[in-house]
Amino acid sequence: MTIKEHYDVVVIGSGPGGLAAAISAKKNGAQDVLIIERDIEPGGILLQCIHNGFGVEVFKQDLPGPSYAQRFINEAYQVGVDFLLDTMVLEITRDHRITATSKRYGFLTIQAKAVVLAMGCRERTRAQVRLPGTRPAGVYTAGTAQRWVNVEGYMPGKNFVILGSGDIGMIMARRLTFEGAKVERVLEVMPYLSGLTRNYVQCLMDFDIELQLKHTVKNIIGKKRVEAIEAVAVDDKWNYIPGTEEIIPCDTLLLSVGLIPENELSRQAGVLIDPVTAGPFVDDGFQTNIPGIYSAGNVVHVYDLVDWVTEAGLIAGKSAARLVQNGPQPDAKTIAVKAGENVRYVVPHTLNPDHLADGEIRIQMRVRQPIEAPVWVEVRSGEKLLHRKGEPYARPGEMVTIPLKPALMDEVKAAGELTVAIVKR
């Protein structure tokens, strides 16, 4: 394959967001579409997610991660998306010039008419949760362990403690158990689960793996290799409760303590980042503050289901294709969408009411505090309730979606800004 110097749309990353964006850009009329991927094959983190649970929304089928990815990889090749694999993007400029480097293709510069950022996210590390103790071998993020076990085929330990009840951690608890390891405990500093309830049931409960809420790691013990960790109960302010310390012998500590959108390239390009999501501020077409730079998937905010990532990619790709064909549109009056009561953040940050004419716009959010009772998800303009939707409960580990229907177009247009809240019914 020869790499051209000019592309209509260049997508950075070939995970579910990037694949969907590239396919969608191509299907919506962009001529030359390129995906740049740093790994040697496309698919992103899905390739190491060999468990099922993918595609229930998009395909109405329960697929393993690699199968889900493969459907989009096949489609991307079919529609004629170019792939530049084993290549790392070093820099993106405001005017869409991309510098990249590769062992296979050398040092490259590519000019794009539009760029879709789809770099996904990275895992929080022990430093970010400021774990005390020594620094031996045997402290890994759950995702690194997942790559070793599922992609490379090696076991990073025998006896595990997992800190954090994130989805990857719980899934790894089950996976490691399948491979003959013993998972001693899962510790979660919060008073509630941080991942999906279904993962708690299927990965921990079904395998008798104990989850201790309001517990954390007070010390990591071991010089060359982890020998034990010291667990401790915490109060509501995460202070250790004296007398609750417990030494748990283990050779590996896995961390599943949160994901952070990977936006270093975005920042370089001048993209403004929301400090709450750690992803770009986006409009309903997933355009960032820089014209012609879009973003899709976990690089915007951390999703709970891959299906939503795909959907976001489809929208971003369509927006990019539209820009390529129609050129920049005159600034429309956009409506700000704000996080109200018990909502930690909401995406998109702004929307163009005219886009409601093309179909519904999904507003997605994370709740601040869990409510284990029926709730209303409300969209208001000032005091005025525009729209609401019932949910049986609201949990921080599970994203909440409320669609705005085209019928609301006039009311949204008239609003100065929208506020979204999640309240007890």
Added chain:
Amino acid sequence: MKKYDIIIIGGGVIGCMTARALSRFDLKVLLIERESDIGMGASSANSAIIHAGHDPMPGSLKAEMNRLANPMWDQVSADLGIPFKRSGAYIVAIGEDEFGCLAALKERAEKNGVLTEIFNADEMLKREPLVNPATSGALFTPTAGMVDPFAACVASIENAIQNGVEVLTDTAFTGFIMEGKKIIGIHTSQGDFACRWVVNAAGTYSDEVMHAAETRQDFKITPRRGEYYLLDKAEIEINNILFPVPSKVSKGILVLGSTHGNVLVGPNSQTTDYKENKAVTPEGLAEIWQGAQKLVPSITPRSVIAVFAGLRATGNAECQTPGVNYHNDFVIERAGEVDGLINLAGIESPGLTAAPAIAQRVTELLKEGGEKLTEKPGWNPIRPARPRFNHLTREEQAALVAQDPRYGRIVCRCEMITEGEIVAEIHAPLPARTYDAIKRRTWLGTGRCLGSFDMPRVVDILAHELNLPVTAIRKKGAGSEFLLRQTKEVEA
């Protein structure tokens, strides 16, 4: 038994710089290091400062070595191809009371022959806008600088190896071989070696080495642990060295820009009995945080990307200068009670700064001890730096990749470290054979993701280049293997 003229015990910055100084002469020199790599003690966990020399007790060996060594660093860093920046340092006073202390510090600095200048608050804020607005001024020491301390170790030992010095890692000193009062060799975990001289540069264990030769029985190292935070360079940028007004026991919690671009915060000071106690404690981290925010209030815990601790080799040696009442001085001496032993002990701060002067002093001590040092023809003081992809311009990067495609593959995305750089370290004069050895040399895995992305890839590269199974690849020494078995292997 293999015979050497001189054996150096300890591959910290003192041992490595001494090895380099001795490599100049027609001597057969061996350096042994008990850990899997050089520089794993205090030399890779310290404040990375070349001190101006304002702080040590006037008249002490610390003050003298600091004064002699500080000007040597321009040449040393140029010869060795290591990052060094003579940035100057500020002792920042917060509030009026502390401003009053600066005059006394200035006087002490002058006694040590160190140039200083007092700035008012406006000048300080102009020079470092992130400093606490409650500052009342600062004492500026223009000759202070920042260095990559591990690079100083690795570059000096590589230069020593180029000039004929031998190095054995994973080799622990276990005792002396004596002939009466004369040292004729040493026992190690890897066998016995004959020698005429031993240089004791064993850091926190330097007292035990002395005692094994039955010298200085009352000398004792009481390690003091210092904990540090490293901050994300994308989050905060400080290009200065900021000290607080010091307390009686320590120079206090500093905030400084490092040669890698990250802000470093620390250290505190906790006495410990255990010489391997490099654990980070919640209390210690809280203490550092408080100190850091006093100097730079905008520092937030969100930007932390690493926490670590180092151990200072604090000794109890009396200062030899008459009239100077000081009990934690360096020991740099030819041992009195036995022949053939040079002690470099109690080397805590400003030990990194002092290293080139201490190495120089070792050559003088050898001469005084009757050693005829003849210069080797063809000694080469230059150790060329290897390419660092991330430090190059785009044009230079393109040229490097064109020349060797392995420099085109980024393995560590946060620090932008390439496969070419990793492979070069694995095959360097002192081969980097573990993950941490590569990390210390390239700064790989020190960024935002702390190696989560690169670790499996580096393990693969190490296995490939060293022709070992991946299960043999270690983080540090034996027992720190990353991977235990294949997934489908049945547990024994």
